Amino acid sequence: MSPQELQVQGKREMEKTQESTIPARLFMPTADIFEDDNALTVVLEMPGVDKSHVDINVEAGVLTIDGRLDFSKYEGMQPVYTEYNIGHYRRSFLLPSKIDQNRIGAEMKDGVLTITLPKAEEAKPRKISVS
Amino acid sequence: MYYPLDALFDLQRALEARLDSDWLRGATAGTGAFPAINVFQQGDNLVAILEVPGIDKADLEIQAKDNAIRISGRKTIAYPDGVSVHRRERLTGTFDRTLTVPMQIDAERIKAEYRDGVLALFIPRAEADKPRTIRINS
Numbered sequence: 084m085s086p087q088e089l090q091v092q093g094k095r096e097m098e099k100t101q102e103s104t105i106p107a108r109l110f111m112p113t114a115d116i117f118e119d120d121n122a123l124t125v126v127l128e129m130p131g132v133d134k135s136h137v138d139i140n141v142e143a144g145v146l147t148i149d150g151r152l153d154f155s156k157y158e159g160m161q162p163v164y165t166e167y168n169i170g171h172y173r174r175s176f177l178l179p180s181k182i183d184q185n186r187i188g189a190e191m192k193d194g195v196l197t198i199t200l201p202k203a204e205e206a207k208p209r210k211i212s213v214s
Numbered sequence: 215m216y217y218p219l220d221a222l223f224d225l226q227r228a229l230e231a232r233l234d235s236d237w238l239r240g241a242t243a244g245t246g247a248f249p250a251i252n253v254f255q256q257g258d259n260l261v262a263i264l265e266v267p268g269i270d271k272a273d274l275e276i277q278a279k280d281n282a283i284r285i286s287g288r289k290t291i292a293y294p295d296g297v298s299v300h301r302r303e304r305l306t307g308t309f310d311r312t313l314t315v316p317m318q319i320d321a322e323r324i325k326a327e328y329r330d331g332v333l334a335l336f337i338p339r340a341e342a343d344k345p346r347t348i349r350i351n352s
Contacts, residue, residue, distance in 0.1 A: 089307035160254035194267035194331020
């Protein structure tokens with residue numbers, strides 16, 4: 084099997100639920116979500132975002148991730164040819180199961196943020212044996 | 215006074231204005247292919263910026279010859295064993311793109327920086343290609 088040729092994913096802009104006071108555009112990071120018995124894992128691609136510029140917030144069962152791009156590096160550069168736009172990132176998810184909010188972990192590597200949301204003890208599946 | 219949010223908006227508009235400009239005159243193979251490329255002018259030199267999140271530095275290869283720069287590599291994602299995947303938006307695969315710039319460059323002195331999933335190529339213009347002021351003899 085030959086490996087699949089990678090295609091460009093067009094960047095999706097955030098759909099605004101509230102009117103923004105900021106004119107700049109906000110992008111929606113591409114995401115993977117997977118789950119096992121112990122935790123829910125959310126993986127987000129936010130190229131150009133340093134780990135110190137990431138905010139992860141869980142409130143009323145909603146996980147919100149904000150990633151701020153340091154665009155000061157673009158100072159003094161004139162675009163001559165462009166294929167994509169840049170900006171800050173934001174995305175929210177409704178959390179499905181009970182999450183232990185005190186143990187949420189996150190790590191960032193190569194512009195990819197991995198958030199581990201451990202399940203609260205009572206939310207973990209239990210095996211019930213039939214006697 | 216400096217308004218950083220307006221500065222971002224201005225930058226976004228500048229990027230949009232140059233979207234798929236004909237500056238490269240179709241010389242870049244595979245427009246629409248991964249990874250997307252932005253090219254900037256910085257003084258005499260060029261800076262190409264590519265978004266390649268989730269790609270390990272070791273899986274990126276950059277070659278330069280004459281005025282062509284080839285960027286190739288692969289992106290892999292390893293899901294842990296025994297998980298159920300609810301959402302899978304990130305793509306994986308191989309890529310190979312060549313950026314040909316319409317000027318003479320100093321291929322020997324190209325510098326590449328990879329940080330936070332963004333690859334920046336600093337491409338110096340060849341000395342021989344720089345404009346010269348010509349004096350008029352009286």
